[in-house]
Amino acid sequence: MNRKLSSIFPLTDEEARAIRELPIQVVELKSGQDIVRLGERPYQCCLILQGFTCVYKLSVGGKRQIMALHVPGDIPDLQSLHLEVMDISIASISPCAVGFFQHEDARRMCEHHPRLTAAFWRETLIDASIYREWLLNIGQRDAYARVAHLLCELLIRLRAVGLVEDHSFELPITQEEMADTIGISAVHVSRTFQALRNAGLIETTRTRIHLPDWEGLMETGEFDPLYLHLRGEAA
Incomplete structure (x- = not known):
C-alpha cells in the first residue's frame, strides 16, 4: 500500500x-x-x-x-x-x-x-478519473485502440508498484475477461491481439506480455497517462 x-x-x-x-x-x-x-x-x-x-x-x-x-x-x-x-x-x-x-x-x-485521509481521498478521485477514461475508451474507440489503451494503462500502473521489467508484465486475464472489460466478443479479442502482434506492437508468451513499440502502442491507443495522476518517477 x-x-x-x-x-x-x-x-x-x-x-x-x-x-x-x-x-x-x-x-x-x-x-x-x-x-x-x-x-x-x-x-x-x-x-x-x-x-x-x-x-x-x-x-x-x-x-x-x-x-x-x-x-x-x-x-x-x-x-x-x-x-x-x-x-x-x-x-x-x-x-x-x-x-x-x-x-x-x-x-x-x-x-x-489526518493527511492520510487526503491520501485515501486522492486515491478515490483517481479511481473516478480512471472510470471516466474507461467510459471514453469503450464508447468512442474501436476495439484495436481499446486494447492498446488498456495495455498502456496497465503497464503504467504496474510500473508504479515495481511490477514491470523492460516493458513486460504479467497479464493473467482470459479472452473472456478481456471481452467483458472492453465490450467486445472473445473472438474479437483474439483477432485484435493477433492484429496487434502482427503490427509489432505486442508480444505474448502465455500470461506475460511485452510491449516492444511503446510509442507506437500509445499512439494507437490515444494514450495519455495524465488521468492516472501519478507523481515523479511513477508518472
Whole structure:
C-alpha cells in the first residue's frame, strides 16, 4: 500500500510507518472468487497484495461488464469506508493474496494521521478519473485502440508498484475477461491481439506480455497517462 500511495501522494516516514502497522488479515484466493458482492454491508476493506481483481456488475440477463481492473497495491473497495452498501461486486481474476483491514482501524489511523485521509481521498478521485477514461475508451474507440489503451494503462500502473521489467508484465486475464472489460466478443479479442502482434506492437508468451513499440502502442491507443495522476518517477 505504501508504494502505491507514495506514487500519488507524498507520504512522511511517520505516515508510511502507520500504514505498515495497520493490522491486516491476509487471505489467499483462487481465480474467480468473489471478494465482496453487490448489496453487502462490509466492515472491512481489501488491499490487493498479489494478483489481479476486477470490479463488475451484471445485467438482468446475466451479462457481465468489468468496470475496473485492480493490481497489487490497489484498494478496490475503499469507498466502503463511507458508503454502507456495496453497489458493485469485486472478484479475483487470477490467484490472489488479499489483505483485509477493518474500517475502524483505518478510521483510527486517519484520525491520528489526518493527511492520510487526503491520501485515501486522492486515491478515490483517481479511481473516478480512471472510470471516466474507461467510459471514453469503450464508447468512442474501436476495439484495436481499446486494447492498446488498456495495455498502456496497465503497464503504467504496474510500473508504479515495481511490477514491470523492460516493458513486460504479467497479464493473467482470459479472452473472456478481456471481452467483458472492453465490450467486445472473445473472438474479437483474439483477432485484435493477433492484429496487434502482427503490427509489432505486442508480444505474448502465455500470461506475460511485452510491449516492444511503446510509442507506437500509445499512439494507437490515444494514450495519455495524465488521468492516472501519478507523481515523479511513477508518472
